[in-house]
Amino acid sequence: MSSVIQSRKQILTGQLSILLFAVVAGFLGRTGTLYWTFIFLYFIVYMYLMSKFGQPKYPSSAKATELDKGKPLYEEMRPFEYVSNDKQYASEMQEQMKMMNVSMILSFVVLIYFFLAFGPVTAYIAPKFSDERIGMTVAYLTLFEGSFAISTLGQVYTSRRMKKQNKKPVMINIPRSFSVTTEGIILRGLTSSSGLKFPLDGFKVELNEERKFVELINETDKAIYKVRLYTKSPKKLYDIIMRRREKGSSEKDDEELKPERTQ
Structure with a gap:
């Protein structure tokens, strides 16, 4: 409940x-x-x-299968390895x-x-x-x-x-793994996958290099929902996401980005 x-x-x-x-x-x-x-x-x-x-209905929600058709740009298979090193998370x-x-x-x-x-x-x-x-x-x-x-x-x-108390409930969602394509971000859970389509309308994107994550924040009248992407190279992930959010980002721009996969 x-x-x-x-x-x-x-x-x-x-x-x-x-x-x-x-x-x-x-x-x-x-x-x-x-x-x-x-x-x-x-x-x-x-x-x-x-x-x-x-489950929150994010404004940029999309089927993972649709986003998977895009060109792969980044993938993180073990984000929870970095969660364990984040002392503030507890x-x-x-x-x-x-x-x-x-x-x-x-x-x-x-x-x-x-x-x-x-x-x-x-x-x-x-x-x-x-x-x-x-x-x-x-x-x-x-x-x-x-x-x-x-x-x-x-x-x-x-x-x-x-x-x-002038507070809102804060719900933090950390996927078990995730990948970024030219179409959006695929979030993988235990039994299913979901997706967020670029340009991520309704989200604020924040970078925390010290704690090794990029955070997508969606605030509503009732709560604050955070999709937290822990990874080995948060700055690179942030740059990829911000580039895909920019209007007029072309396939030529994407060709300059070498897909990265962390194990």
Whole structure:
């Protein structure tokens, strides 16, 4: 459960998943082991959907396969080797960990809520319907909506608290590897790849040679998202990115750049 307040897409996805699980659980998992099985599945699916749709939609997003068609200019295969040498990274991650801890606390609160509320809610709502399955469906819907409300209120509280402190959540994304082509930057994760298309509209590009990274910063009303590219040669990477951002950069310019690959 993200500690950054949910987007409309997340809210809609959450409501649809709640409705689906309420119907299925009301007809199949009304008591005992099946109840907790559905609660567990609800948590897993809900958190997956929130994570999937909660990823920031960068203004220059593009498919990695499209960017891979461009001429290769730079590649870093092991950025985390340089992360381990960045002493400031640990302190930066403390703030991000605080938000993750808030999410864990909210999940724990919701779990307790399910444990305590199941009996009273089903005992009060289910008997009001002649069809037990319909009654249990409505009861489940009430339970799931209650958990959604608890989660949302926690996120709103966290967001307002940070706003009072004149802060925004900072989310740092470090790809497991990345490459730069004439078309854009390909970011590779554990299971999938994403891309950012040149000229990187909506991003501010910063160089930190001492800490060995180039950072792409996208700030919204709700949060600050940073794509951090650790590498052996940050200045060279920065120059390549800035050249590709410039208007009128031609293929002739790119021919002067020898592709670099770090192992």
